[in-house]
Amino acid sequence: MEGAELYSVKWYKGKREFFRYTPKEIPALKSFVVAGLSVERPLSNGSHLTLMAVEPTATGKYSCEVSADLPSFDTMIVSSEMEVVDVPVTKPLITGIKQFYRIGDVVLGNCTSYNSKPAANLTWLLDDKKVCPCFATEPWKEAILHAFVPGTSSCRRA
Template identity: 40%
Template sequence: MATPLMTTLVVFPLLQGIASGLRVTKVEVPRYLIVGQRANLRCHLALEGEVLYSLKWWKDGKQFYQYIPQNDPPAVVFTVPGITINPARSGLNEVELLDVQTSSSGNYRCEVVAEAPRFKTDFMAANMTIVDTPDTKPRVTGLEPAYRDGETIALNCTSLRSRPPASLTWSLNGQEIPSESLVTYPPTTEGDPALHTSTLGLKLKARTNLFTDGTLELRCSATVHAYEWTTDVSVHLDNVTYSQPHHLPTLQLSDAASPSPQHGAILLISFLTLCLCRRS
């Protein structure tokens, strides 16, 4: 009987020690945002009998916000590149960032410290990535009005100026086109901060079995993290039918116009007689 009782007395204090004390239970940071949007950072706490001394927010190891409840004012903002705080919507449990830029991407950490004498510290972090979206939907170039069976459909799909570069795919009638029919190009870069332009080519044989009612549906998709833009194009099959070549009839003389053998003999005799008369 002594063994189970001793086990209970040993395990219970250990569990109580693990669960007690100030701790961060959850950090909410947007995984992806578009340039110019707002970001709401939330830090959820469990006091567990402790008194909070301070809450701090860090980006990539640099502190940009501090909240100490007993101070007046309780909130202090520090200058960090890519961080613009909205004081009106920032407090203990939430901090709002305005007009996020690509420089706002990084690792965000919420850190809490308990009052003396323990000064227990806990933290939790999450990443946020800011996307600079393409200027427009993907552009498809090279499309001809119609293609004959066996001709090559050669198209390019281009996604302009994004950060990071867009990932491009081609699909045919809803099915992704395999890599052997694709032409890859390296992305180009311009500006500061750098923006990237991506291009993916397509070379596909026009086969009648690919067309439904003479039309083939192609889609180019540009993806930047969780965001996607698409452009659809319709390819038409040339429905010209070829007829048999027309031959001109061979011209023939009719019976009435055909010279008879007798007629030819008469002409020959007349010619010879004329020659003899000129000699005499």
């Protein structure tokens, strides 16, 4: 297709077309309604596509189809998965930790991160060292620290 004149560029989410650039048509840019997608038309053209205010529902398979003009109408299509993530808007909340402990005391603390997708990974640090590498949290789960002062520590998931 190199050197051929461009006929069209089309974008799909799954099997649904949501954007088309056809330079010989008026208007050259067309967008189509697909739930959860909003094209930023001034920033989109035959080589760039900009989506505005994407939500997690925009996660999925996207395809770009490029077609050459006459006489060949050769077409190439490339697809890729895109995942939209929601990062936490607040810091994790730590509860249950006291300011002072005596040797031999048990430290039991709770760290909770809210409203992220996928769920945030929570890791406890003690003096800048990982206490336990066992946290791969699930939505609405909490990471709990169970440690003895000083010495070894263990952790469990809620």
